[in-house]
Amino acid sequence: xxxxxxxxxxxxxxxxxxxxxxxxxxxxxxxxxxxxxxxxxxxxxxxxxxxxxxxxxxxxxxxxxxxxxxxxxxxxxxxxxxxxxxxxxxxxxxxxxxxxxxxxxxxxxxxxxxxxxxxxxxxxxxxxxxxxxxxxxxxxxxxxxxxxxxxxxxxxxxxxxxxxxxxxxxxxxxxxxxxxxxxxxxxxxxxxxxxxxxxxxxxxxxxxxxxxxxxxxxxxxxxxxxxxxxxxxxxxxxxxxxxxxxxxxxxxxxxxxxxxxxxxxxxxxxxxxxxxxxxxxxxxxxxxxxxxxxxxxx
Numbered sequence: 001x002x003x004x005x006x007x008x009x010x011x012x013x014x015x016x017x018x019x020x021x022x023x024x025x026x027x028x029x030x031x032x033x034x035x036x037x038x039x040x041x042x043x044x045x046x047x048x049x050x051x052x053x054x055x056x057x058x059x060x061x062x063x064x065x066x067x068x069x070x071x072x073x074x075x076x077x078x079x080x081x082x083x084x085x086x087x088x089x090x091x092x093x094x095x096x097x098x099x100x101x102x103x104x105x106x107x108x109x110x111x112x113x114x115x116x117x118x119x120x121x122x123x124x125x126x127x128x129x130x131x132x133x134x135x136x137x138x139x140x141x142x143x144x145x146x147x148x149x150x151x152x153x154x155x156x157x158x159x160x161x162x163x164x165x166x167x168x169x170x171x172x173x174x175x176x177x178x179x180x181x182x183x184x185x186x187x188x189x190x191x192x193x194x195x196x197x198x199x200x201x202x203x204x205x206x207x208x209x210x211x212x213x214x215x216x217x218x219x220x221x222x223x224x225x226x227x228x229x230x231x232x233x234x235x236x237x238x239x240x241x242x243x244x245x246x247x248x249x250x251x252x253x254x255x256x257x258x259x260x261x262x263x264x265x266x267x268x269x270x271x272x273x274x275x276x277x278x279x280x281x282x283x284x285x286x287x288x289x290x291x292x293x294x295x296x297x298x
Contacts, residue, residue, distance in 0.1 A: 014238035046260035064119035071188035
């Protein structure tokens, strides 16, 4: 969608400090888009707009951006990255996947990992999964805490542990915001029925077999636990400086268009401009132009 004609993002926003129920979010919602072709047309417009917005971001060197993508398996994180970031300057974008922590990482505070890969001014960092795994998968599987560095008083009180981690995440993101790091957080909300359909598609197509893992099927058995963990996390960590967007993901064509529209809109809202040359430098540029033009004369 062109500038000033963006989607209404309100239906996707987890309002800070308000009661939130994940069950109220329809994974099949398409915000008035009639069909796939309609959404893909809007996606192309936003991809073009995002490329222009990123160019100014890269040149201005005033802000950096973190895009957080969280979702259950088969919700479309990789495809979203591929389609939404088409056309951007690759030297200004970094993708980081937060897999199971290494032995070294487990000896540090869980927020050590994202601090090591914070984007430089002008850059966009995409977190494919993120530090939020430490209040999601670890909450569903508390045995993963074994071997992690956790203060003893939190280890014996799980409820206090999760509250503390939520508070620390909020403070971390507020520090980022104070330092001109814009954090855009997306939860791709896929239904259990659609996840089953996509798993079966991976199993039926030999070219997609590599995408399926038995671990995905095991995690599906914890569906209700994950829904509860996500709901708690979304309400606790959607803040005024770093709100969550719950994006309906049963239609991949809609989720990609929606994410692209929100990212483009939020960057445009920064009202960035290309840097201007100081008056003291203009005479030097004029001299450089005279020398180059003189070459043509010779």
